[in-house]
Amino acid sequence: MRSSNPVFSRRGFSRDNGGYAGFDAQYAQAGTATNPYATNPYAVDPNTGMPAAPARGSVMTIDDVVSRTAMTLGTLIVTATLAWLALPVDPANLNKSYVIAGGTGLVAFVLAMVQNFKRKPTPAIILAYAAFEGVTLGVVSAATSYYLSPGVVIQAVLGTMCVFAAVLVAYKMRWIRVTRRFTGFVMAAALGFVLLMLANALFMVFGGGDGLGFRSGPLGIVFGIVGVLLGAFFLALDFKQVEDGLTYGAPREEAWLAAFGLTMTLVWIYVEMLRLFQILSGDD
Template sequence: MSIFGLRTSNPAFNRYFWRKHKTYSKSKMSISGIILKSLAMLTLVGITATYTWKLFFAGVEVKWYTTIGMFVAIVCSLFISFNHSSAKYLLPIYAVAKGFFLGGISAYAHNRFPNLPFQAIAVTITTFFVMLFLYRLKLIRVTKEFRAIVITASATIFLFYFIGWILWFLKIDAPMLWGTSWFAIGFNVVAAIIASFSLLLDFYYIDRQVGRYPKEREWLATWGLLITLIWLYVEVLRLTRKLAIRF
């Protein structure tokens, strides 16, 4: 998110992470390379998420799988953020860790509200292609002002979640974030919309780098897309869960 840079809401796509490096090969980034790497990483996410899901419904407590997966993914992201050449080594670990995290939270949601995760997946995939369609046809232009709005909103959302996590660790209730009030639902709606718009920024920066930067940077592009897609899925899952509870 924008906490890592000022050019985009996604840390993988700001100027620092895209600067040139002498050790890279002469091969250039390509859309096909990014797609293949993204599919491979999403497959890893799906495998570990399915495994965690099956453990949950087999009666195994998956709390630690979910928690450790979340923290391992955060650590991997920090390493990638400050040493972008490590992306191709750490991204598979990141994908596996995120799979454990997503599998856990999805299983909990499905246990209380059957099929809710599948609905969230469908909404996430649909949103991805809608945003791609809007971007390719230039129905929404990624202008400097548009980027500034999305970056500011992303940073604000991240700050709210960071404060909420601190309060959660301190055993202090934060119903504005985790509750089912109209304010909490509205916050989730806004967060999901901003996550959707972040996809446009991701497309914009990838579009500008393809054919110009070394092929190794495809791993960073893949990492950036995974961050946004997973963020969008989590927001949609939380939103649908809150609506299910309220109605």
């Protein structure tokens, strides 16, 4: 499976090693009972219990995913906190704050794209992405809390945690089943959402005001909810990616990709939550 983030397309655990994406064409297209382990070099032979192909070093475990995710999120939280504390509580600096957030956000975007096109995960790039993304979120959150809507930041954080927990429970209980159709639907919906947001941003830049109105008022609430739902769907794809990596014995280094994907998705959900609660508070 080629799991993807709402903005960035990430390779799965099998670009150059078979795995889930290496299932034979008949199985992938028709869903027949073809042996899905036929081209998977990490699979275990169900008859012998032995690896069907020579092992390639240590394999990824759930502890690897948890520890790498804790490192990326920890880096993001630390830099976000430092950025928050460094931001002067002065409305005159609001535009300056947004310029800083835009600059660090652009750097984070470039780093994410660099990692996306690399064949293997690079921990330094992933942690650097988390650091710059943290600065962006810290500045935006502080500006929102100080100048626009006090109290919405903690609401957005709690909302993000609740979405994560709810999707995790739903996925573990198999209330959510990630299929090819589900993945296609989510990708199409996310593409449409991103294009609409870009169009709205362009109208805001060149036309002024609220652009097309997708980020304010009742319409902004609707699009905020849609954005959160898309983030939840992509969490399900991330969980599926992790599950596949564990099932098919992905190399330990792939845990960094799982952490990278989860971090980007949680950032997406937090930003959408922040904007949604800001609108609901009446300060849009």
